Amino acid sequence: MERFSATYLIETPLDIAAAAESLAGEQSSGTFVSVPGETAALKERFAARVESIREIEECSSPSLPGCSANANSYRRAEVVVSWSLENVGYNLPTIVSTVQGNLYEMRQFSGLKLVDLEFPPTFSSHFNGPNFGIEGSRRLTGIQDRPLLGTIIKPSVGMSPQETAELVRTLAEAGVDFIKDDELMADAPHSPFNERVAEVMRVINDHADRSGKKIMFAFNLSDEMDRMLDHYDTVISHGGTCAMVSLNSVGIAGVKKICDRGKLAIHGHRNGWGMLNRHPLLGIDFKAYQKLWRLVGVDQIHVNGLQNKFCESDDSVIRSIKACQEPMFGGWEILPVVSSGQWGGQAPETYRQTQSIDLLYLAGGGILAHPDGPSEGVKALQQAWEAAVAGLSLEEAIVESPALLRSTEKFSKHLCTGLDQTPTSQGALVQ
Numbered sequence: 001m002e003r004f005s006a007t008y009l010i011e012t013p014l015d016i017a018a019a020a021e022s023l024a025g026e027q028s029s030g031t032f033v034s035v036p037g038e039t040a041a042l043k044e045r046f047a048a049r050v051e052s053i054r055e056i057e058e059c060s061s062p063s064l065p066g067c068s069a070n071a072n073s074y075r076r077a078e079v080v081v082s083w084s085l086e087n088v089g090y091n092l093p094t095i096v097s098t099v100q101g102n103l104y105e106m107r108q109f110s111g112l113k114l115v116d117l118e119f120p121p122t123f124s125s126h127f128n129g130p131n132f133g134i135e136g137s138r139r140l141t142g143i144q145d146r147p148l149l150g151t152i153i154k155p156s157v158g159m160s161p162q163e164t165a166e167l168v169r170t171l172a173e174a175g176v177d178f179i180k181d182d183e184l185m186a187d188a189p190h191s192p193f194n195e196r197v198a199e200v201m202r203v204i205n206d207h208a209d210r211s212g213k214k215i216m217f218a219f220n221l222s223d224e225m226d227r228m229l230d231h232y233d234t235v236i237s238h239g240g241t242c243a244m245v246s247l248n249s250v251g252i253a254g255v256k257k258i259c260d261r262g263k264l265a266i267h268g269h270r271n272g273w274g275m276l277n278r279h280p281l282l283g284i285d286f287k288a289y290q291k292l293w294r295l296v297g298v299d300q301i302h303v304n305g306l307q308n309k310f311c312e313s314d315d316s317v318i319r320s321i322k323a324c325q326e327p328m329f330g331g332w333e334i335l336p337v338v339s340s341g342q343w344g345g346q347a348p349e350t351y352r353q354t355q356s357i358d359l360l361y362l363a364g365g366g367i368l369a370h371p372d373g374p375s376e377g378v379k380a381l382q383q384a385w386e387a388a389v390a391g392l393s394l395e396e397a398i399v400e401s402p403a404l405l406r407s408t409e410k411f412s413k414h415l416c417t418g419l420d421q422t423p424t425s426q427g428a429l430v431q
């Protein structure tokens with residue numbers, strides 16, 4: 001029977017091999033004590049296996065509270081554990097409970113992070129993967145030879161459907177490729193979903209008729225299941241091409257049901273990510289996280305951005321972008337969504353470090369709060385990316401682009417760029 005595997009970064013005061021065996025036991029046929037039915041034959045077939053252990057380093061204090069031993073030394077190691085597919089079948093919620101379930105609460109560990117996942121080839125025929133991904137998102141927007149450039153409706157909450165549509169009109173005239181609802185706006189009393197879709201799509205369809213360019217708008221479906229399915233149909237009936245879901249709030253099964261419909265590109269917003277990843281010795285690394293969402297079928301996924309407004313380091317963002325662009329089962333690329341405090345000034349460094357234009361690059365405040373208005377904000381973003389791909393630095397780019405110069409004057413002072421220089425000793429491990 002095929003096996004799937006997970007790689008963990010663990011920290012423990014105990015013997016590493018013994019701690020890893022406890023993890024494998026708790027996450028398969030074992031518990032805190034052996035039970036009569038756990039025969040040698042059953043274990044042979046269903047017990048998780050510790051495949052490898054690579055010791056990394058020792059530290060003198062625990063990274064997390066709640067560890068059983070009061071020790072002087074804690075050891076860190078990378079551990080690979082595998083399970084037979086016979087334990088779970090192709091059941092994604094149960095696979096998640098297997099690889100990231102109760103193990104996080106085990107007293108044997110003072111730190112535990114899921115860093116990678118490997119699935120056997122039959123997963124590629126059982127799951128669709130992204131229906132659109134990078135290539136399909138390009139096809140739907142008609143943009144082939146540069147990053148897709150877009151924005152987020154702001155203020156995130158408080159605008160009526162008509163006001164939202166007016167803003168969309170301005171952005172359309174300015175030449176934006178993509179617009180999305182904020183994750184805080186779904187089906188609010190002051191902006192009912194169906195009404196917002198009707199108003200916004202009228203503007204987008206008019207603009208497409210006149211210019212031939214259809215802007216992709218990611219309407220935020222996130223809600224209870226039946227309403228999400230109804231709202232999905234609303235987007236289709238108005239000629240929309242994309243819908244957004246808050247991945248962590250809607251959950252694996254809900255998002256999969258949406259993706260399986262296969263008619264709209266699905267924009268995955270990962271709000272709540274800090275809770276899953278901010279601590280270097282707890283949670284899940286993006287490398288593993290994005291693989292789960294590719295299995296679910298998400299087409300576009302957020303990765304923050306360089307010099308973002310949050311705490312994620314630039315190195316971590318670059319690793320996330322590259323993880324999305326790495327094929328899974330020989331394809332299934334997912335489009336990385338660079339978003340968080342972006343305004344174009346980060347474009348040269350983003351391109352220098354990724355050498356890629358397969359990005360959806362979003363600036364909310366960075367376009368809408370441009371000192372000369374949103375149209376100039378869009379122009380600044382476009383010119384920043386033209387310069388970036390031509391190999392220019394930001395300093396060289398602003399000589400050519402007055403709009404980007406104005407952005408630089410306004411936005412660079414808002415962003416902290418020193419985070420990379422101050423990782424903790426733990427942060428240096430995995431951030």
Ligand SMILES: O=C(O)[C@H](O)COP(=O)(O)O
Nearest residue numbers: 339340341342363364365
């Ligand atoms: O949903 C998002 O991606 C954020 O709201 C980004 O907004 P910002 O560009 O203003 O940081």
Ligand SMILES: [Mg+2]
Nearest residue numbers: 152182183184
């Ligand atoms: Mg947002």
